[in-house]
Amino acid sequence: MNPSILLLDEPLASLDPASAHEALQVFRSLADEGKTVILVEHRVEDAIETKPDRMMYMENGKIKYLGDIKNLPNEIDHKQVKLPAPWVVQRVKTLDIQVEEFNKPKVEEKSDPLVVFENVDFRYDDDLPLILENVNLKIYSGDLIAVLGPNGAGKSTLVKHAIGLLKPTKGRVLVNGKDTREMSVAQIARTLGFVFQSPTHMLYAPSVKEELEFGPKNLGYDSNEIPKFVSESLNAVNLGGFEEYPPLGLSFGQQKRTTIAAVLAMRSKILIMDEPTAGQDFANYTHFMETLCKTSEDAQSVLSANFSATLFITHDIDLAVTYSNRVLLFGDKHIVADGTPEEVLKNINLLKQYRVRPTSLLSLNVDLLPKTKRFLPAESLVQYI
Numbered sequence: 007m008n009p010s011i012l013l014l015d016e017p018l019a020s021l022d023p024a025s026a027h028e029a030l031q032v033f034r035s036l037a038d039e040g041k042t043v044i045l046v047e048h049r050v051e052d053a054i055e056t057k058p059d060r061m062m063y064m065e066n067g068k069i070k071y072l073g074d075i076k077n078l079p080n081e082i083d084h085k086q087v088k089l090p091a092p093w094v095v096q097r098v099k100t101l102d103i104q105v106e107e108f109n110k111p112k113v114e115e116k117s118d119p120l121v122v123f124e125n126v127d128f129r130y131d132d133d134l135p136l137i138l139e140n141v142n143l144k145i146y147s148g149d150l151i152a153v154l155g156p157n158g159a160g161k162s163t164l165v166k167h168a169i170g171l172l173k174p175t176k177g178r179v180l181v182n183g184k185d186t187r188e189m190s191v192a193q194i195a196r197t198l199g200f201v202f203q204s205p206t207h208m209l210y211a212p213s214v215k216e217e218l219e220f221g222p223k224n225l226g227y228d229s230n231e232i233p234k235f236v237s238e239s240l241n242a243v244n245l246g247g248f249e250e251y252p253p254l255g256l257s258f259g260q261q262k263r264t265t266i267a268a269v270l271a272m273r274s275k276i277l278i279m280d281e282p283t284a285g286q287d288f289a290n291y292t293h294f295m296e297t298l299c300k301t302s303e304d305a306q307s308v309l310s311a312n313f314s315a316t317l318f319i320t321h322d323i324d325l326a327v328t329y330s331n332r333v334l335l336f337g338d339k340h341i342v343a344d345g346t347p348e349e350v351l352k353n354i355n356l357l358k359q360y361r362v363r364p365t366s367l368l369s370l371n372v373d374l375l376p377k378t379k380r381f382l383p384a385e386s387l388v389q390y391i
């Protein structure tokens with residue numbers, strides 16, 4: 007439409023890193039041609055790439071900062087907004103901030119797998135091409151898996167096989183040793199909770215509370231216990247107080263968190279989330295990722311102790327760096343890399359081949375790995391610099 011002002015409200019959410027980078031180059035060239043571009047983003051590091059003339063930071067409906075980028079690191083709390091790793095390091099050093107020790111779950115001894123993909127092929131229709139080809143995967147107790155890969159690669163298709171929503175064209179998927187072809191979606195839901203990529207695909211109830219009660223009621227849980235599950239789940243995603251709100255009247259980020267809470271309330275053994283942090287601000291997602299991904303020993307909440315394994319799909323590679331103990335790279339219809347974050351993510355050329363671009367946090371972690379021996383969040387890296 008060739009307008010003179012472009013307002014872009016989170017255009018990068020759900021784009022793979024290479025696509026996000028290409029979109030930003032387009033925005034930059036439009037600005038260079040004399041157009042005004044206003045970009046709203048949670049992905050600060052990506053947004054900074056466009057070399058914006060000014061940055062604005064809002065809190066509670068008020069503009070807290072509007073001006074040159076170079077003063078920004080001092081103005082913004084790095085726990086509220088995700089800043090580039092070198093900025094965080096600078097802040098922690100200059101302001102002498104105390105950093106808590108970061109405990110990352112270790113890879114456990116392998117027991118019997120909870121979910122098994124055996125030579126799985128899948129196509130959506132007979133006359134459509136294969137989306138999955140010879141996929142083999144075992145999910146074990148203690149796994150905290152991040153799945154990375156290009157847009158349209160088949161990541162959502164893959165995880166929908168684990169919950170039995172899709173059945174393989176060839177090969178088989180086993181949940182607790184049983185073929186998903188012989189199980190109903192409701193049966194699988196006892197073992198496996200699934201947060202869809204799009205919140206509107208899940209939300210239906212008139213209130214947040216009823217949305218959260220639906221799953222546990224259907225699974226036949228004791229009705230005296232359900233209110234506890236509901237309030238605990240809402241607190242985990244910072245939505246305490248929203249019980250009576252209509253889910254579809256919430257912001258996108260709040261809707262997504264409602265769907266996560268709805269799945270938490272079902273207390274399944276395995277948690278699968280399709281892009282849990284898309285459209286979420288940093289403080290909010292840090293809160294729920296820490297609650298969900300902590301190991302059972304240091305868990306304060308019964309919630310986190312409840313999951314034997316967690317798998318999340320993400321385009322935010324820093325989420326894989328920080329919270330996972332296993333990374334799967336998906337592309338060309340199958341899993342092209344499977345290992346610890348340190349093994350998989352240091353292979354920058356392979357990542358780039360699958361449209362994953364290294365971030366400042368990953369680069370800093372790769373540089374410091376000989377000293378740290380494992381990947382850490384930016385503020386925990388300060389002691390090694």
Ligand SMILES: Nc1ncnc2c1ncn2[C@@H]1O[C@H](COP(=O)(O)OP(=O)(O)OP(=O)(O)O)[C@@H](O)[C@H]1O
Pocket residue numbers: 020022130134137155156157158159160161162163164203
């Ligand atoms: N219901 C469907 N019918 C036919 N094709 C489909 C259907 N759903 C997805 N596809 C195709 O399957 C491929 C994989 O889609 P999928 O949603 O699994 O990708 P993805 O890796 O999750 O991508 P994204 O990162 O964009 O979420 C795409 O080419 C898509 O067009």
Ligand SMILES: [Mg+2]
Pocket residue numbers: 161162163203280
């Ligand atoms: Mg997807």
